[in-house]
Amino acid sequence: MSSRIEALRQAFRAQFGGAPSFFVRAPGRVNLIGEHTDYNEGFVLPMAIDRDVRLALAPRADRQVHVFSLNFQQTDRFSLDDLQQTEITAWSNYLRGVAWALQNAGFTLTGFDAVIEGNVPLGSGLSSSAATELATVTAFRALGNLAVDPVQAALLSQTAENDFVGVKCGIMDQYISSLGQAGHALLIDCRSLAYEAVPLPTGVQFIIVDSGVRRGLVDSAYNERRAQCEEGAQRLGVTALRDVDPAQFERLAADLPPLVAQRCRHVVEENARVLHSVAALQRGDVAAFGLDMDKSHVSLRDLYAVSHPALDTLVEIARAAPGCLGSRLTGAGFGGCTVSLALTEHVQAVVDAIRDEYPRRTGLTPQIYLSGAEAGAGVITAEA
Incomplete structure (x- = not known):
């Protein structure tokens, strides 16, 4: 029992x-x-x-x-x-x-x-x-x-x-x-x-890591990002950014204010990444899925500006470990968790690297969760 x-x-x-x-x-x-x-x-x-x-x-x-x-x-x-x-x-x-x-x-x-x-x-x-x-x-x-x-x-x-x-x-x-x-x-x-x-394919494991950083700025930043996306959609003449694909966005991005264009680029490309990554999973291409996870984190960090140094550190440590296929922040950002994808036989190496390196580099203690679906x-x- x-x-x-x-x-x-x-x-x-x-x-x-x-x-x-x-x-x-x-x-x-x-x-x-x-x-x-x-x-x-x-x-x-x-x-x-x-x-x-x-x-x-x-x-x-x-x-x-x-x-x-x-x-x-x-x-x-x-x-x-x-x-x-x-x-x-x-x-x-x-x-x-x-x-x-x-x-x-x-x-x-x-x-x-x-x-x-x-x-x-x-x-x-x-x-x-x-x-x-x-x-x-x-x-x-x-x-x-x-x-x-x-x-x-x-x-x-x-x-x-x-x-x-x-x-x-x-x-x-x-x-x-x-x-x-x-x-x-x-x-x-x-x-x-x-x-x-x-x-989800066999032979891999998702590793969820709580950074220990609670999301302090998320409300005001969330509202600001949402407003920027709405402004971008309005200027592009669409109901929502969902209606713009990456090729269309490349043609139209110059018409947007630079910061609005940056935020919208993340959303447009992230939507495409989701569909691309689903296709990768359906054909069992875990390496392609991991690469999409990496690209997602870079976009969230550089274009959408919702990452945090602690999250970036966790992603860097995970990606440097053998057998890690991809890593990204998950959730709204500014703290919270990362999720990484590792080959099953290398999961312990990734976990050990995070457990050893993260406290040394940040002074924070990670909480690590392994989970299937x-x-x-x-x-x-x-x-x-």
């Missing part, structure tokens, strides 16, 4: 005096390529990771939700008939928001007792928030036998985060947490919301 499941079971018994009826989970994610393309209606390629948020739960006879967080050692109680934000147990706003979004969509919800626990690192850019939302949708769906399909689950979770919690995220995090497939990344078209599972949210049927 999984130690995490047993810890949830014991905590549930201690808090509520009985046994849980269900265990549910939803994974965090890492974006393999396609950064700052989502709000330009472009393409992204995330994968679900083996770190997740889990709930042990049992139905209540009333319209109350009582949740104990193992991570925060706090209890939150709320009524499904009076869903308000709370500042006291801020982590519970994601659960409250999901209940609010489900009810607004016409679903009748069952109250429950639950213990929640997660091992997705908070604040690292691996999307603990989306994992919490999708785990909550899965809990309500399991208890009430609700007809919520995986796409609707993702969209309602995004609505909860946008309109209840107040964070204007895109759809990628919720989509991959809901729709992830074991052994596959997920190509998402952020305009149409179409998606395609992309098989996991399945999306669901009820835990095995004792896993």
Whole structure:
């Protein structure tokens, strides 16, 4: 029996005096390529990771939700008939928001007792928030036998985060947490919301490294970049930068203000890189995929200016290690994580190089996670 499941079971018994009826989970994610393309209606390629948020739960006879967080050692109680934000147990706003979004969509919800626990690192850019939302949708769906399909689950979770919690995220995090497939990344078209599972090759491993730098400038910089992209699209006469290919951009770039052109060039080329890298994966060309990862990082660093010296250092160390095929920052930038691709037999060498070199060069301690591509949210049927 999984130690995490047993810890949830014991905590549930201690808090509520009985046994849980269900265990549910939803994974965090890492974006393999396609950064700052989502709000330009472009393409992204995330994968679900083996770190997740889990709930042990049992139905209540009333319209109350009582949740104990193992991570925060706090209890939150709320009524499904009076869903308000709370500042006291801020982590519970994601659960409250999901209940609010489900009810607004016409679903009748069952109250429950639950213990929640997660091992997705908070604040690292691996999307603990989306994992919490999708785990909550899965809990309500399991208890009430609700007809919520995986796409609707993702969209309602995004609505909860946008309109209840107040964070204007895109759809990628919720989509991959809901729709992830074991052994596959997920190509998402952020305009149409179409998606395609992309098989990941064997013989390689993704290495996720948390730099230890928290993303301090991201809000103001994000808004500035977004405005520059919107200005570029308007000047180019298109709805979004998604509508411009690299050849067209070369012809038109001189008409843009230099800084706007620089930002737009990243987005246009990054969109093309996502599709190019998917084709590489589909034909098993891991070297080409790694090269696209490298190009993505250079573009994010030099054109979009969202990297950080710590992220650049991690990428440099990884790329210098034998068997590393590519490395890039992942997420919004200014801190957070990198993701690297290494041949399986060289993974330990890459990990050792990062563990040895990074603290020496930065004074920071990296957190290193190895993960395959996991399945999306669901009820835990095995004792896993």
